[in-house]
Amino acid sequence: MDDLFSDAVAQLLRDLSTPDAVRAIEAGGEHRTLWQAIEDAGFADALVPEAQGGAGLALHEVFGVLSLCGTHAVPVPLGETVLARGWLARAGVAVPKGSTVFAEAEATTDAVICPLVRTGRVADQVLVARGGTLRLLPAATAQATPAGFVLDVALRWTAQAWEAGTPVTGDAQELRLLQAALYAAQLAGALRAAFDRTLAYANERQQFGRPIGKFQAIQHQLAQMAEHVFAARTAAQLGCRAEGLVPQALQVAIAKARTSEAALEVAGMAHAIHGAIGFTAEFDLQIFTRRLHAWRQAAGSESYWHGVAGRHHLDSGNALVLDTIRAATTVH
Structure with missing residues (x-):
């Protein structure tokens, strides 16, 4: 459905x-x-x-x-x-x-x-x-x-x-969780759009007789972008894992922190590969990277949600952070 x-x-x-x-x-x-x-x-x-x-x-x-x-x-x-x-x-x-x-x-x-x-x-x-x-x-x-x-x-x-x-009626804190889950999901979509456009540009842009995507330095940046994009999507899906309407705080914290963190890295590498043309109003990339920067801060940036996740771990009584992560990411 x-x-x-x-x-x-x-x-x-x-x-x-x-x-x-x-x-x-x-x-x-x-x-x-x-x-x-x-x-x-x-x-x-x-x-x-x-x-x-x-x-x-x-x-x-x-x-x-x-x-x-x-x-x-x-x-x-x-x-x-x-x-x-x-x-x-x-x-x-x-x-x-x-x-x-x-x-x-x-x-x-x-x-x-x-x-x-x-x-x-x-x-x-x-x-x-x-x-x-x-x-x-x-x-x-x-x-x-x-x-x-x-x-x-x-x-x-x-x-x-x-x-x-x-x-x-409703809890304002729960509403904030819902907003953060939303922006994490939107960030995941914008990250993929920025990556797809950057990959296409790297395969089309010619320098020294061949596409710039054939150069090892560019390939390394594209590989790093791909890691961030797919990790962010997985985290964003975790943040929306709710049978009803409101997701769990720790899962939202993981989602928003990871997607906000990826927003900075992917936007920076996308513009580095595009060069100055990526910033121009006529080029599509800036439509998405401006949103990456805006949504990164919306409903709390990565530093805020890192704090939420840290407090949740301290309150959980788990001896290891890994145990807290396993509890948050286990699919039932």
């Missing part, structure tokens, strides 16, 4: 989320056509129970979809909306139409300020965590200013708008 679902998503994204379409939306172009196609196909309801009109899949069954959001650099929040709708359905909140993203608010008294809302520029709703409280707020009622990545914004709601929002 999950493969059939992912294949259908892949076909749509290959047609509509092309590099040119991504560039146009990033430049401020119209994004509704892409989102409406996703909405009409029902892909955003993958985690919504069948009784509520969704596909009724579990988190591990939508890993392929979340990864494809990175593979195709999707410039609308498909992955976020899939998880948000699953969360809202579980909380008993009517699932809204349109796209939904996640955000964390600063501790203020007179307003609700979210300094960095990923993909917030093209979102319809925002599921905001403020302390231990969650509310669903319309993005249109907030004051928006550019922040971070090209599709990111800072959003500010009045205290009255916060009170008028829809209360959502």
